[in-house]
Amino acid sequence: MSTSSKRASCQAVYYWFRNDLRLHDHPALTAAIQRASQLQVPFIPVYCFDPRYFGSEAYSEYGSWKCSPRRAQFVLESVSDLQQRLINAGSNLVVVTRQTPEDYFAADTTSHYSKALLYYQEEVCREERMIAKKVAQHFDRQNVQAIWGSTLYELSELPYYDAPETMPDTFTPFRNKVEKKCVIPKPLHAPTKLPPFPADVKTQPASKLTLVDIGYQGLLGKLPHDPRGVMEFFGGESAGLARVKEYIWTKDLLRHYFDTRNGMLGADYSSKFAPWLAHGCISPRFVAQQCQRYEQERVENKSTYWLIFELLWRDFFKFFAWKHGDTLFQPGGTIQSTKRWKTFEKSLQAWKDGKTGYPLVDANMRELNATGFMSNRGRQNVCSFLCLELMQDWRLGADYFESTLLDYDVYSNWGNWCSGAGMTGGRINRFNIVKQSKDYDQHGEYVKHWLPELKDIPANLVHEPWKMTQFQQTEYNCRLGVDYPHPIVKPFDATPKQGPDGTGGRANGQKGKLDTHNPNRSRGQRRDMKSLNKGSYRVEG
Known part of the structure; x- marks a missing residue:
């Protein structure tokens, strides 16, 4: 078939952006651009702020916002930057608000291009695939390309x-x-020159959008950066x-x-x-x-x-x-465990609010709530605490992280929570929160940073404030049950079966020199993964 006849059977090429907001190293986008250039037809990049994910009315099945305003702001900034980079390369970005992708494409392919190609990045979880299927229904089957990335x-x-x-x-x-x-x-490489963007396709400048515009009621301005956070x-x-x-x-x-x-x-x-x-x-x-x-x-x-x-x-x-598909989201995980989880709302809320009485857990949760970020070490500890100490349904933790994390992605989040709860068949790491606190926050700088009510407590008590006497509580300006909560669960007891490192029985602790690059680490702390050999990787070219 000649280029002219192919062009007659294809009036435009759409690229549908989702969680792939860049131009460099983008296989699906590159394929779409090449196809539009080959056919000499308009190229139309699209991003939709899907109301099922964004806005004050978008809730998960567990009752959390699907996307917190802070992460939504990060996405707004990302879409604005993407649009500007597309403009710099000679194109533009259709920015759709308060409309599902399938509704947008249904209307646009009807009013503008009934014969069009659609490209997007392939995803593998059910929600993402379900929406992609709904969008694809508005195109001829052979005109839809999902490409791995x-x-x-x-x-x-x-x-x-x-x-x-x-x-x-x-x-x-x-x-x-x-x-x-x-x-x-x-x-x-990122493209430097893109096929033409059609003049009759309407869009809007993403840089002028606010959180209200994408469904968050009452949030007119940009959310301020919390200066306590690790970075902006x-x-x-x-x-x-x-x-x-x-x-x-x-x-x-x-x-x-x-x-x-x-x-x-x-x-x-x-x-x-x-x-x-x-x-x-x-x-x-x-x-x-x-x-x-x-x-x-x-x-x-x-x-x-x-x-x-x-x-x-x-x-x-x-x-x-x-x-594994949907089993990743089921209470028994990919091993289909029959373990019965608790759903005690009071304990769950204390965990969310950072009021469990365990300083390391509370500091990490307050950091998450204030900034949308938490360190990897913190994530492992708060997951272990919720699932293996409070015995709460691990999916409630995964759901809360889905709502609040800036860096949420469905695979890493739900995979890590499922694994942390012991529902994937791997080793179960039950962390001794107090030991972890002393190992990774030796002098208590981190917990005092996020829990100012503990600022006067000395290092030998700051990770176990429940050990303070009444006299010490007065001396250090922290009354248990008033200024800081009592522990909501009995402190961890490392039995011989669990091992002295408190991580499920493999006591591979190793004493060594103090890491000069990380002052939070104590002299007795094991060097995680030290025995694991350096691997290898190869990048083409």
Whole structure:
């Protein structure tokens, strides 16, 4: 068929953005652009603020907002940046508010382009696939292309691609086989010149939209940054790429990542790439390429590999969801456990509010509520506490994180919670909260930062305030049950079966030198994953 006859059968190419808000290294977007250029037809990028996810009336089945205003603001900033970058390349972005994607495409394909192609990034969870199916109904079946993205490794290159059931349910064997057999594709360049954007298609400047415009009642202005937070996160590809450059190159922090990654205070103990990765503002393959370049130009060590190791965890959970489907969201998890979970609202609310009486848990939850961010160490502890101490339904924790996290993505969030609750078949890590507190916040700087009512309590009591006498409570200006709550559950008792490290029985603690790069760590703290050998990865090109 000639180009002219193909053009007659296709009037336009749409690209539907979701959690892939960037131009660089974007396989699905690149394919759409190439097709529009080949056919010489208009190219129409679209983003919809779907009212099922955004706004004061968008609730989950558990009663939380689907998307908190703070994360919605990050998405607004990301969409605004995406629109400007598209304009700079000669195109634009249709920004749709208070309308579902399927309703928008139904109206637009009827009024403008009845014969059009649709491209979008493929997702594997039920909600995302269900909406994609509704959108695709407004196009001829052969004109819809869903293309894989957002992972280091290509799905079709996995050694498990033809037999998903053979994929391991634990990370280490998955990692070993994938690193041995697979190569990370070379990142694609961002387009510099795009096909024309049709003059008769209406859009609006995303930079002028407020939270009210996308459904959040009463929120007219921008939410202020809480100065107690680790850093101010600004959404968008431009800000994400700037953070990658700052962390890896300008501040030269990658060489220390392994030693500092368990911190909890400050901007630079970890990369903080997560919010931009979650919304697709930066590509994991681009980050891997930068790490490989850093190893070639500056230094190669366990820290430079460890950032790739963490990105591979993201891959694992997306592929894990691809394998298991809806069982990831069921109370018994992927192992279909019959364990009965509690749903005691008072305890759940205390956990959400940061009023459990356990300073490390409370400080992390208050940080989450104020900023939308929580360290990886904090996430593991608050998950363990809710599921394994309070015995609350783990899905309520996953749901609350879905609502509040800036860096929420369905795979990492629900996969980590399901695993943390022991519902994936892997090792169950029941954390001793007090020991974790002393290991990772030795002098109590973190808990005092977020719990000012504990500011006068000395380090030997700040993680166990329930041990204070009445005299000490008066001396340190913190009355239990008045200024700070009593523990809502009996403090952890590390039995021999559980092991002295309080993480389920493998007492692999190792005494060593104090990590100079992380002052929060104590001398007796085990060096997490120290015995795990540095892996290997390869980026094409």
